[in-house]
Amino acid sequence: MKVSTAQAEPATPLAPGPGPGAKGLRAGALGLFSSVAIGMASTAPAYSLAATLGLIVAGVGLQAPIITMLAFVPMLLIAYAFRELNATDADCGTTFTWASRAFGPRVGWMGGWGIIVADIIAMANLAEIAGIYGFRLLGYDSLAGSRLWTTVAGIAWIALTTAVCYVGIQVSAVLQCWMVCVEVVVLLLFAVTALVRVYGTGAPPTSLPVSASWFNPLHVPSAKALTEGILAAVFIYWGWDTAVAVNEETADSRNTPGRAAVVSTVLLLVVYALVATSAQAFAGIGTDGTGLGNAANAGDVLSGLGGAVFGTQGSGWFLTKLLIFTVLTSAVASTQTTILPLARTVFSMAAHKAVPSRFARVHHRFLTPTWSTVGVGAVSIGFFALLTVISGDVLADSIKAVGLAIAFYYGLTGFACVWYYRALLTRSPRDLLYKGLLPGLGGLMMLCLFCYAAFVVYADPHYGATSFDLPIIGRTGGVSVVGLGALLIGVVLMLVITREHTAALNLQRDLLPRHLPALTGVETASRYLPADSRSGVGGDWFDVIPLSSARVGLVVGDVIGHGLSAAATMGRLRTSVRVLARLDLPPDELLDRLDDVVGQNAEEQAAEERARGHARAGPDTGRDEALGVTCLYAVYDPVSGWCSMARAGHSPPAVVDPGCGAVSYPDLPAGPPLGLGGPPFQSTEFHLPDGSLLALFTDGLVQTPDHDTETGLRLLTRVLTHCHRPLEELCDRTVAALLPGPVDDDAALLLARARRLGEHQVAVWELEAEPAAVADARAATTRRLREWGLDDLAFTTELIVSELVTNAVRYAAGGPVHVRLIRDSSLVCEVSDTGHTAPNLRHAAADDEGGRGLFIIAQITQRWGTRYTPTGKTIWTDQPLPATE
Template identity: 70%
Template sequence: MFSSVAMGLASAGPAYSLAATLGVIVAGVGLQAPIVTMLAFIPMLLVAYAFRELNASNADCGTTFTWATRAFGPRIGWMGGWGIVVADVIVMANLAHIAAAYGFRLAGLHGLADNRLWTTVAGVVWIAVLTAICYVGIEFSAAVQRWLLCLEVVVLIVFAVAALVRVYTAPPATAIHVSASWFNPFEVASVKALTSGILAGVFIYWGWDTSFSVNEETVDSARVPGRAAVMSTVLLLLMYALVSTSVQAFAGVGTSGIGLGNTDNSDDVLSGLGEAVFGSHGTGLLLSRLLILMVLTSALASAETTILPLARTVFSMAVHKAVPSRFARIHRRFLTPTWGTLGMGAISIALFVLLSSFSRNILADSIDSVGLAIAFQYGVTGFACLWYHRKILARSARDLVFKGVLPGLGGLMMALLFLYAAFVVYADPAYGTTAVDLPLIGRTGGVTVLGLGALLVGVLLMPAVTRGYGVALKLQRGLLPRRLPQHAAVESASRYVPADNRSGVGGDWYDVIPLSGTRIGLVVGDVLGHGLGAAATMGRLRTGVRVLARLDLSPDELLSRLTDLVEQTAHDAGAGPRGPGRRMPHADAALGVSCLYAVYDPVSGKCGVARAGEPVGLAVVPPRTGVADCPELPPGPPLGIGGLPYRSTELDLEPDSLLALFTEGLLQAADGRDAGFARLCRVLADGRGSLEERCDRAVAGLLPGPADVDATLLMVRTRLLDRNQHVEWAVLPEPAAVATIRAAVTKQLGDWGLGDLAFTTELIVSELVTNAIRYVGGPIQVRLIRDRALICEVSDTGHTSPHLRHAASDDEGGRGLFIIARMTHHWGTRYTSGGKTIWTEQDLRPGDIP
């Protein structure tokens, strides 16, 4: 906690921030500078609550980038992350300049402090040194921050108290007594001036969110960063209120000398106050040097804690495929982002040299432009918190206030500040030190050009970096069933929830496959990995399952054939050999896929199930008890991994039983798989509403916020065929029995009102029963099923499947199956535990369908 608070305070850089912006605030609002610095605390505190609640739901070092992506999608998320990068990189240039100048002043080299070349060289050295400190580890960085911050806070408080004492004991000519009007915001001359002052005030608070950027490296990452952030903003408020009041009382707001309104001191109001407050001899000289050292260490501490969130934001963006993946590499010893830290240090150096080479005016205006990036980033985060938790705001008053109202107000205030400052205050050519002639717009303030221009670069880069996510998501959804088929065996509903982070678009899928004999195949699967590769693999496997399912394979045999397909594909791709139970090096994306396949028979009420891998599950809710249970399924290895053979288990299901097939992503929000399954069981036990409504309740209850990984839920309610829809006969293996079964079939078709199908059905039954008697013998079963088609099934004890062939003109046989194929819509063979079943389907007219 102490290190997190220290990082939040140090990143804000109280001494540096006051030195760089207090003069700007005074120039805008005059004597009301203290209240303006305090008013800027309000939106910061509101946004801090947004950060706290989002971090509690998902501690990710990408912060705004990650949370905005999950709340609004990859485009808004990218811009939120880009806002962080822009603010951090630009402020690094200013921090380096301040550190270089104060380093020379501390050494008494005032001439070098005003030399552009030497301050640039020294600034580059400081950035390199601080980058190295951040690179060797977070614990070392935190230790450095604690020492630097303690020195900074102590000297800052001593300075503020000494200044106030001087005002009332030995005041300088510029001194003015503290007045209540200083704390009245209505005394500010205009809304424009107030907005400019508050936005500058936002800059001095900025940085407390560093504690969130290192949340994944923090003990109790869900709570400590949030508490540290709120504590940091409150401590900053107290320090800024004290220092701004005492400095204004001591130096006044005059435009000459040490006055805060002096434009020559606007970018550094503290350097000339040390000797004025403490004196220039003995202890006073030492304290004045400590004040310079304090501003130097503040700039250094702020620069160091700017590198930390910058590197970790880029690291998170790389993990989520928003920037090149090399930025996600971690040093094996130091455990810090290699490219994220060193790369961002190099980019900061390049920008610092670029801005310094133009002029100090541009460098000065870049400070104000940082305020736009900050307001944009914080505004996005406030709205993201509100939208992220929108489904649970009504859960309690606390959720409504801290997850909805406060973050929403913080986001709104930041958005208004951003728009008003960018297009009214900073756009004025008279504001700041630079102006630019823009085509079609005219002369525009340099602060707006720098701030909006930097954000516009992110807009231009956005299509390139978000295209992959959009294509993957479109491919994924395009490969899933557009709608589930209506079937006599089950009523079904489904939900697919794609992950909201950029890497999460994966390969979860579900399917409902009509099979012969009115049976139905149910499948859910989970492909490892993310992006286009996982989506393409999912499409390939879904097609493979549908093809194998049409062969009427048992669930365990289907998974065995599917894993053979996976291994063959991997072998053809050059994945290389593997040993039992070992994953192939450089393996195909399908290796390690989890899949659950079930076949339900609405005639018998039996359901055969087999499973490959663990991240898929099945829950059953019997209608009698209404209590969800997870049946024990035989374990099976993921596809392509090898190991034990797959086994099927058979469940006896009552009519109106509820089955829920799901991938593990549905349980991700719970504390462990068991807790997630218990929550799912409670949702399934609620029997209100249709299956579609129950799916919605399940997803809302299990995934109240955006998902880390994609999730799939397939919910089905079983049915039994009415006894009037099917009939079965046992046939003796004698030639005379053929005429008997033909007569029975004709009578049944007459009872069903399907007499027009009697001739073709008699021919089909005669051919199939005759072949069974001639080539197999033994018990024979004949079954008719009247569903959306007329199904005829002939079962025997043989294990040899007949094959369709085209008989020559002089052949005496071999035309039976050919005739059957011409007279039916579908036909096929499926194997059973006791032999095989040959089945045919004939189309029915709409009026004949029950």
């Protein structure tokens, strides 16, 4: 069925797909230098130092430089986790995507929520600082002290930076490169000038020569002070992961963003260590004047030091203003680069169906996220205005609480890296170090910082500007309440949003076979791996169907859609295949009938949509989830050893020769996917030696982010060469080799080892089509049943053979009659002739002379049916063996 698509293309189309590089963003827009600049700008080095250095000095005194350097360690370790994960999966969702694939969609959703919480809270802080410093730069100190005007200016800055992010990543990158270069140059100039003043002329009386003791963490007064200092210093490094969040817009997206993350953290270490050391050497740690311990300057140490270091006359005045301008641009640049990762996280979550799909729209010309960029800007403005109206104290505490969200999602990324690569850690020392030890250690550090801050430091009712009296717990610090409360809101939202994924997964598992049947003709084993992300749970399925005469039907299929509809479609198709298989249809004819079912359902759905007035809904109106489904159906006969199969757009199976272990992929006619029309399906028949192995699989097994289909098939071939291993072990080895980490798309695997029935289990006779053949058939049947020890079935089987051979002689169009007995888990009796007319079961009337024989057969057998062959038909019956057998 074709549906018209002649309509205007929307201005903001949805992301083409959720995969890395497939969302429609502008690929290759950034290089290494731009990525490093964005990573550094996101941390706002000038503002971070201005706002944090005084707090660090207040806690640890002269050890502030070493504390600043120690905070670099967990950040570097997490940067390695980002680098390794990005090398495998360059998705702009970063922590959300990686944690989803490592731990499942619920944990991944919380990782994305941690990024959202941290960025939105930080946006409020950065906007306020940008407003204050903007007025200070222009000399309007009175406006800088007005909450109303700083809020208005902050909102204007958020709107402006949101607009810049909206018009394109390249514009954002150019601005960031210029601003971060100016920022770093001014900071280095400040540090060098301060050290020159300390060791030259004009040193203030508070200055101190640099001492080696400043870099000894053992001189910190207490373990609590050490932890609080590191906790405060960690904040100044936060933001470098923006370089990874724009990975899908970076040239060499798998390597450049990770390198940029590591390089930017190292450069930040150099800048922070130099500025912290020089500022402390120049101003000292006193509590008066420009001393770093002065509580009045704790929120902005650089503005006070600017005039003292550069002077207030001539070029000194200009450099002092330039330092203020640097703090302003630092806050503005960080505001812009905070929007970038936040918008792309929401964009990726929408592409993966973790938030409403509206946020997955891409601007057709700028190739930037539209709704997610505008949405995060609007939410940031609303959050900033709301907290400003409620209380300045709550705003201050919420800014401090951002550290909890940072530690949460950074630590989660470290643990996700270890778990993601758990199967590869023993591959090489490098993998063990960079994929396991370093990220794991970084995750543990972040976990310790999170727990200590949330339940010890921030929970103290005297810490911060606010406190809350909680039930049972009692009086608790507002910073801890705001930080943990924001994360707990995410838990509630996660349970609501991920319920469809849970329901789809449960439905999928319920519709798949719980246990494969134990059959004589084949030994089977299977694996089904659901996708780890919400967008990946689809409708892959497999089945093993017992057929007449000990034959076996093997089927595997791949539904294109995802979610509940795909799982329901899978159940509908699997049921249809089982029903059609019981008609003993050959594979090509079964797929023809299944194709008709799909097409008819699509037509009915389209008619219903038109009746409801939804025909204008767009090109997907009336689309059935089964349209485009691929399927492979095979029938194996353990008596003859022949296997016939046909496929509807599906990958061919792997066939393993039991003698040499050679793996081949039969050249089957492809056939179109179901419901799309095209050439007819064709069956292919080939002989399977006893012990041959068949591997039927879906594309999710061989095509992953780690390797393409060709590589996946090579890995599968390598595993299947060991075909004599137990099938359960082969399944485990296949999954471990092809899917060592998280699964992006459903994957189904069905292994079947062919087994031939022995000659002692089959008896065949060819008879002439004449009345005397009936007696011969009964006699031969009785002798064979006696040899098999099945005398208890002799009477009923003679009756069956007599009736079926009589009908064949009477109604067949000449030619020989064949009788075959198969002793399997049941006793199968077949009578084949050259006729093509199938008998019909009916109740004979009282005056009918015939018509009762087939009715009697149906009563004394458990199953019976007709199977057509190229030369005629076969009527078969199935009788249970005696209990002793």
